[in-house]
Amino acid sequence: MCDSITSYPAHLKAPYATEDQSFRFVVELWGGTLQIPEQVAFINQLEGPTQFKGRIDLQHPQHKFWVIMVVAPELTNGLPKVPARYYFGREVAASDRSIIKRYELPSRRYLGPTSMEAEMAFIMCNQAKVSRGSLVFDPFVGTGSILVAAAHRGAYTFGADIDMRVIKLGKKDGGGSAVNVRTNFDDYGLPQPVGLLRADLHRLPLRPGLEEVLDAIVCDPPYGVRAGGRKTAARDYTPRNRDTHIPATDPYQLGECLRDLLDAAARLLRIGGRLVYFLPAIPGYYSPEEVPAHPALTLVANCEQVLSTRYSRRLITMEKTAGYDTSAAEAYHTASGPPR
Ligand SMILES: C[S@@+](CC[C@H](N)C(=O)[O-])C[C@H]1O[C@@H](n2cnc3c(N)ncnc32)[C@H](O)[C@@H]1O
Known part of the structure; x- marks a missing residue:
């Protein structure tokens, strides 16, 4: 996933990467739990690939970026196994779950x-x-x-x-x-x-x-x-x-x-x-x-x-x-x- 983010075209990352932009990352694991230190370690790995230079704001960020990991084949309850997948994206709207x-x-x-x-x-x-x-x-x-x-x-x-x-x-x-x-x-x-x-x-x-x-x-x-x-x-x-x-x-x-x-x-x-x-x-x-x-x-x-x-x-x-x-x-x- 880090390689994909690194190779994502720079001009598409640029609007969110400048110093005047605030942002935060949210990490979610489907089929398990990630402890806070593990989440932080994961987020730290994103710094290089994203090249975001703005301010981190956990409460009211201008941009929220999600990392969603699906890595739990045991969750499938007898259904065909789900391969490990990683998604990274910017939140454009949120549903009311x-x-x-x-x-x-x-x-x-x-x-x-x-x-x-x-x-x-x-x-x-x-x-x-x-x-x-x-x-x-x-x-x-x-x-x-x-x-x-x-x-x-x-x-x-x-x-x-x-x-x-x-x-x-x-x-x-x-x-x-x-x-x-x-x-x-x-x-x-x-x-x-x-x-x-x-x-x-x-x-x-x-x-x-x-x-x-x-x-x-x-x-x-x-x-x-x-x-x-x-x-x-x-x-x-x-x-x-x-x-x-x-x-x-x-x-x-x-x-x-x-x-x-x-x-x-x-x-x-x-x-x-x-x-x-x-x-x-x-x-x-x-x-x-x-x-x-x-x-x-x-x-x-x-x-x-x-x-x-x-x-x-x-x-x-x-x-x-x-x-x-x-x-x-x-x-x-x-x-x-x-x-x-
Ligand atoms: C799969 S159930 C739908 C259940 C519904 N979505 C619910 O949440 O309760 C299919 C329904 O279609 C009805 N049905 C079967 N044949 C029908 C027909 N020819 N015209 C209209 N309704 C029909 C059945 O009575 C049944 O209530």
Whole structure:
């Protein structure tokens, strides 16, 4: 790392190296602890390579430089080993990591087996550029974990789920009180979703022709490991009692579900709006062609999260870059064949 800093172009280091600049170093080790004397020894090694001539200010430095070391393969918990890595960089902005503790799942009263971890829900919202005033839709809302993160960012939220129990009934918490998606928002003092629908993504009951109304769609589709997808059964059935009737469902294959998801995003997002979702993958067999495409959407990022030696999932970020064109979408789907 010291060699890289030494060989980093001098004109790029110069703006931070003059005598009138104050700075400090922060050293962090992932997967272990560094005692203060070890940190100081490490920092002392940086003096030569950085050539900083300014004043060290631990309280209010103009520039903060981070050294992050990842050197703990034993931390990987059975996952593929992480090679030792060293990062050095200037802090340009800092996130508020205290929110991870505040929103962590064990502190929630309404949880399900697939509730999205708080840190990941915030990462998903960052990828989707969710900000104050955004309108964010999760078509697989479950316990609302992703929308809770979006609401914390100041977004208006809107969710749907095929499971009426999730949307309407919820559960009883340890003290016997009724809890559901809505109480999760109340418990954090967040504004309620603007809408929660019992709806099947395969037959989204939105007005035909409704387009370009959402800033982001952020979701974790059902993909079978813990919660397989269902879609409204094709058989024509007229309910005797519309208030209590729960429609029959059929299995919803992942390929079909993702095609519907991309098509809904291509229709409902504004230009520049983003779709962020998780795609399951098997390390070793995965190939980038597995990531579904759509003529109105452009892939922005595809990041792997390794879950075990056998499973991983990929956080896919797409941006709407063209208006929805029904015939272009149909031609594209016909050319790519039935969803797999
Ligand atoms: C992986 S879970 C999402 C969990 C959610 N992110 C949370 O934090 O609780 C998938 C959800 O999709 C719902 N689902 C399955 N098929 C669906 C469909 N066709 N349309 C809408 N929701 C569906 C399931 O009921 C389940 O709640």
